[in-house]
Amino acid sequence: MVSTDFELQSASESASAETANATVSDAAADSTFAEVDDRSRTVPAIEFRDVHLTFGERVILGGISFVVQKGETKIILGGSGTGKSTLIKIILGLLKPDSGRVLVDGEDITDYTEEQMMSVRHKIGMIFQEGALFDSLSVYDNVAYRLHEQNVDEAQVEEEVRRMLRFVNLEDAIEKMPIELSGGMRRRVGIARALVGAPSVILFDEPTAGLDPPTARTICELAIKLRDLEDVSSIFVTHEMNNLTYLTGEYAVVDDSGEVILEQEGEKLCLINTKIMMLRDGEIIFSGTDELLRKSDDRYIQTFIHGK
Amino acid sequence: MDKVELSISPFKCASINPSINTSNTRKQRERSGNNKYRLTSPAVSAHHAFSIHFARTYRMNTLLQVLLEIQETFLLATRALVRIIRRPAYFAEILTQIDRIGVGSLSIILLTGFFTGGVLTLQTVPTLKSFGTQSVTGQLIALSLVRELGPVLSALMVTARVGSAISAELGAMSVSQQIDAMRALGTDPIRKLVAPRLIALLISLPLLTVLADIIGIMGGWIVAVSLFQQDSSTFLNSVRNGITGDDVIGGVIKPIVFGFLICAISCRQGLTTEGGTVGVGLSTTRAVVLSAIMVIISDFFLAKALQVVLNVPT
Numbered sequence: 367m368v369s370t371d372f373e374l375q376s377a378s379e380s381a382s383a384e385t386a387n388a389t390v391s392d393a394a395a396d397s398t399f400a401e402v403d404d405r406s407r408t409v410p411a412i413e414f415r416d417v418h419l420t421f422g423e424r425v426i427l428g429g430i431s432f433v434v435q436k437g438e439t440k441i442i443l444g445g446s447g448t449g450k451s452t453l454i455k456i457i458l459g460l461l462k463p464d465s466g467r468v469l470v471d472g473e474d475i476t477d478y479t480e481e482q483m484m485s486v487r488h489k490i491g492m493i494f495q496e497g498a499l500f501d502s503l504s505v506y507d508n509v510a511y512r513l514h515e516q517n518v519d520e521a522q523v524e525e526e527v528r529r530m531l532r533f534v535n536l537e538d539a540i541e542k543m544p545i546e547l548s549g550g551m552r553r554r555v556g557i558a559r560a561l562v563g564a565p566s567v568i569l570f571d572e573p574t575a576g577l578d579p580p581t582a583r584t585i586c587e588l589a590i591k592l593r594d595l596e597d598v599s600s601i602f603v604t605h606e607m608n609n610l611t612y613l614t615g616e617y618a619v620v621d622d623s624g625e626v627i628l629e630q631e632g633e634k635l636c637l638i639n640t641k642i643m644m645l646r647d648g649e650i651i652f653s654g655t656d657e658l659l660r661k662s663d664d665r666y667i668q669t670f671i672h673g674k
Numbered sequence: 675m676d677k678v679e680l681s682i683s684p685f686k687c688a689s690i691n692p693s694i695n696t697s698n699t700r701k702q703r704e705r706s707g708n709n710k711y712r713l714t715s716p717a718v719s720a721h722h723a724f725s726i727h728f729a730r731t732y733r734m735n736t737l738l739q740v741l742l743e744i745q746e747t748f749l750l751a752t753r754a755l756v757r758i759i760r761r762p763a764y765f766a767e768i769l770t771q772i773d774r775i776g777v778g779s780l781s782i783i784l785l786t787g788f789f790t791g792g793v794l795t796l797q798t799v800p801t802l803k804s805f806g807t808q809s810v811t812g813q814l815i816a817l818s819l820v821r822e823l824g825p826v827l828s829a830l831m832v833t834a835r836v837g838s839a840i841s842a843e844l845g846a847m848s849v850s851q852q853i854d855a856m857r858a859l860g861t862d863p864i865r866k867l868v869a870p871r872l873i874a875l876l877i878s879l880p881l882l883t884v885l886a887d888i889i890g891i892m893g894g895w896i897v898a899v900s901l902f903q904q905d906s907s908t909f910l911n912s913v914r915n916g917i918t919g920d921d922v923i924g925g926v927i928k929p930i931v932f933g934f935l936i937c938a939i940s941c942r943q944g945l946t947t948e949g950g951t952v953g954v955g956l957s958t959t960r961a962v963v964l965s966a967i968m969v970i971i972s973d974f975f976l977a978k979a980l981q982v983v984l985n986v987p988t
């Protein structure tokens with residue numbers, strides 16, 4: 367389905383998309399991917415080609431192009447109302463762009479019907495901005511939703527639900543109704559629900575907004591573990607700089623005793639699987655690594671980073 | 675306005691309607707180069723009261739908008755039926771809805787029916803008496819109830835109780851992104867939410883209506899016998915002679931149509947809700963008002979159509 371020259375094309379596009387100031391790290395990224403034997407890994411998990419979207423006369427996305435490689439985390443920064451949630455909804459096919467192409471796993475989903483989208487959505491986990499838990503269902507049924515829809519055997523469902531809730535550290539809340547949960551717990555149930563079925567792409571829409579710092583940290587740790595241990599590609603929308611520090615500065619490894627630990631990026635290792643993209647007025651105003659972001663002399667970016 | 679223009683649909687977003695996203699309509703839309711006739715999708719919640727913005731930006735022909743709304747409402751319900759018939763599912767959900775919609779409405783329907791039959795007798799017997807025709811009281815009560823009052827009043831009560839609940843529930847789900855979440859998790863909201871409610875209403879409303887008719891006649895009978903000292907068997911005989919099989923058929927066809935209308939309108943209003951909690955209130959009001967008006971308007975045309983179809987002497 368995906369031809370070789372398409373792969374080449376997308377690789378070159380990714381290089382050009384990440385503008386001149388990011389060429390070094392991109393070359394590094396490309397060389398890394400080139401060494402991986404599996405050719406399918408060079409097909410990007412998500413690709414936008416010149417996507418436009420307007421609501422009425424307001425331009426929300428004015429020609430967005432970017433690539434999220436397999437196993438890569440793309441952090442999307444941007445003020446409120448810059449179209450971050452909209453962009454994520456386009457990936458899921460909940461919204462359709464006015465023009466441009468959207469590819470998921472090399473598959474052009476732009477013109478897919480709702481029915482065709484259903485199979486694509488099975489590969490994608492979405493964490494909504496406000497959790498979007500089903501009020502009428504218990505935590506168990508929320509997390510089990512996807513499996514129940516697929517008529518999976520109940521014993522298997524229960525095992526999977528417990529495993530997921532353990533992953534987000536909420537096994538005690540299994541019997542509760544969403545209304546009884548705090549904001550952070552709701553968000554984590556949302557994450558557990560999105561992770562069921564082991565999707566290869568996960569979309570986080572401001573997963574830490576409005577949460578206390580320790581809970582926000584927990585959620586970032588989850589994202590790091592998914593990235594480094596589960597080989598998940600993700601888009602992580604946020605406007606909190608500490609999330610960015612965590613995601614770009616730490617990585618998860620399994621130590622000798624089998625425990626998962628987080629280590630700081632240091633002299634000897636620099637994370638290349640996390641890139642940053644910044645949106646403003648429907649345009650990408652920055653794309654590259656966190657080091658480049660912090661060094662940027664763009665006034666808007668500096669204001670965004672330092673809050674003044 | 676031709677058909678093609680109408681189906682350049684009002685949907686900006688990936689609607690649940692597969693036909694709309696075909697490359698064909700996309701192309702037409704791009705070719706015609708306008709964004710004019712687009713509203714948001716039924717299932718995509720927006721952060722804005724988009725329609726207000728929309729109306730301000732594009733002075734869309736009101737008539738066209740009404741036609742589009744009718745088309746989309748109708749399509750939503752037919753799609754729900756087609757999808758559930760093609761691939762049946764959610765039996766548990768259908769049963770839950772029958773319980774909520776049908777069994778739950780029983781008490782108000784019985785009360786309405788009983789007192790309607792009662793008051794009808796109360797008001798008509800004096801007039802019949804003045805003509806000396808009180809022997810036909812039963813027939814008059816039964817005919818009024820079976821042909822008109824039973825179906826219409828039941829539909830109105832169900833609109834108030836069920837239509838409002840459907841649109842409020844779906845509306846709240848829309849604005850809290852639960853509909854989006856459902857789609858993101860690979861479930862079709864039309865099959866999961868609309869179809870079970872539609873089937874439940876199509877089953878429940880005719881049954882409720884028949885019950886309302888029976889209880890209404892009973893109410894009339896009690897009033898006739900107790901307040902007007904009419905002969906019980908005269909009344910009942912008059913009832914039996916008064917209604918024909920055609921009346922009963924018409925009295926069951928009507929609630930089926932009403933159920934379809936109530937469910938289609940309420941689901942459509944719920945799924946297109948935008949603008950937070952205020953939006954839920956607005957769409958619920960709209961669902962109830964529209965359903966009630968549509969029930970009454972369609973009742974007239976149904977009555978006429980049934981007269982023609984069933985060859986009722988006019």
Ligand SMILES: Nc1ncnc2c1ncn2[C@@H]1O[C@H](COP(=O)(O)OP(=O)(O)O)[C@@H](O)[C@H]1O
Nearest residue numbers: 421446447448449450451452714720721722724
């Ligand atoms: N369905 C819609 N109709 C009209 N405007 C919308 C719709 N959805 C979002 N918008 C507008 O698009 C802009 C981007 O929204 P969003 O993607 O939610 O921003 P954010 O970056 O904060 O997530 C906002 O100004 C919002 O008002």
Ligand SMILES: [Mg+2]
Nearest residue numbers: 450451495571
């Ligand atoms: Mg957002």
